[in-house]
Amino acid sequence: MAAGRSASLCWSLLSACVLLVSADTNITAEHGETVTLPCRAPNKETICVVEWGRSDLWPEYVLFYRPAGIDPDYQHPSFVNRVDLQDRQMKDGDVSVVIQNVTIDDTGRYECRVVKCRRAQRLQIPNVHSDPISVVYLRVAPPEPKTITAEPGQTVTLPCRAPNNNLIVVDWSRTDLDPEYMFLYRDGHFDADNQHPSFKNRVELQDRQMKDGDVSVILKDVTTADSGKYECRIKEKGTSRAVLGSEPISTITLRVVARTGQVGRSNDGEDEDDGSAGLTAGLSVCAGLLVVVAAVVGLLIYRYKKQSQASDMQPV
Incomplete structure (x- = not known):
């Protein structure tokens, strides 16, 4: 019986671990899109603190939520007015966040942490220091040139x-x-x-x-x-x-x-021709030559006709 109870206890602990730690999620987005970073906590107790953070930032908080609402004082400036909970009621433990108008600077590793109200009373907020229950890697593609x-x-x-x-x-x-x-x-x-x-x-x-x-x-x-x-x-x-x-x-x-x-x-500030001026000058020279050639040919034809007419008028 004791062995059975031990096995049951181990299985319960393992199930709890599975609930608390989710596999890493990879998300790819385009510049300017709105993305959702998923995270779900067990809903057996009331959640008092939700923390989304990126360790490469200072302050590292992308979103910091406590019973009074989202606290912008601890939020990194680049995310102010761009990040919100997907469901502020956190129904069924949904603590996913929505980031609007993403840029390539939003690329990074995001960690989701929650603190139940009973435990939050023993902690100094915002120093949560709990293990992440979800890790999301977001990659934002650069904008089209x-x-x-x-x-x-x-x-x-x-x-x-x-x-x-x-x-x-x-x-x-x-x-x-x-x-x-x-x-x-x-x-x-x-x-x-x-x-x-x-x-x-x-x-x-x-x-x-x-x-x-x-x-x-x-x-x-x-x-x-x-x-x-x-x-x-x-x-x-x-x-x-x-x-x-x-x-x-x-x-x-x-x-x-x-x-x-x-x-x-x-x-270096010096003028440079794009080549069109030389082309225009060349075309002008060619046009002038054509006019001269046409005039010479016309003169020769005129003289030939005059000579033919003179020959026809001579007595036989």
Whole structure:
């Protein structure tokens, strides 16, 4: 009987472990999508604390929920107003979270933890320190590159949007240049010292307040030398990730095409012809030659007809 009770107890403990620890889940999403990270807790007791975290962030909380509701004071700034419980009633222990407008910076390993109310009374919130009951790895694919076509002299906008405006670095760069920065903003100031000379006094933020994460830039008086691939990167407050080591959140290919006979400008500031002016001049010369040839042929034909008429009028 004792052996039977021991076996039953072991089986119960094993079942509890199965309920508490779920297998890792892998989710792949596209830039800008809304995703759900699943997590389900046993519902035998009332849940007082729900914690979703990423250990590579500081603060690490993606979502921190307690009886009063979601607490943004412990939440990482990049997730404020973007993350919510799928079911705030947590019916049947559902503590899954929904993340809106995901970007590649949301890629990472997410851990879900819960604390029952009876245990929460003995803990110092928010120091939960419990084992995760669900682990989800989220991978967000980079956005599709965009192509913008313009003519020399025009003003263009290169679009880029971050998850929010809690930013300490905004970097627009072209890797084929040295220095590669087209625009660099950090610690609340525009950094002109590291900007490529060809962009001096021609680039600015579309919205200096970066409202809703708008870090698009305006490039004035574009030239053919501005053609290339531009990458937008950001660094958010609370992240240790280096900007140039991160994936771009926006990639724009700019094509500046000169009209026929229009002169562009090279990277060193010198004028460069797109070749159409020489082609036009060549065509003009050819057209002139054709006119001369046509005139000579016409004159020869005229003289031949006059001679024929004179011969016919002579007496036999």
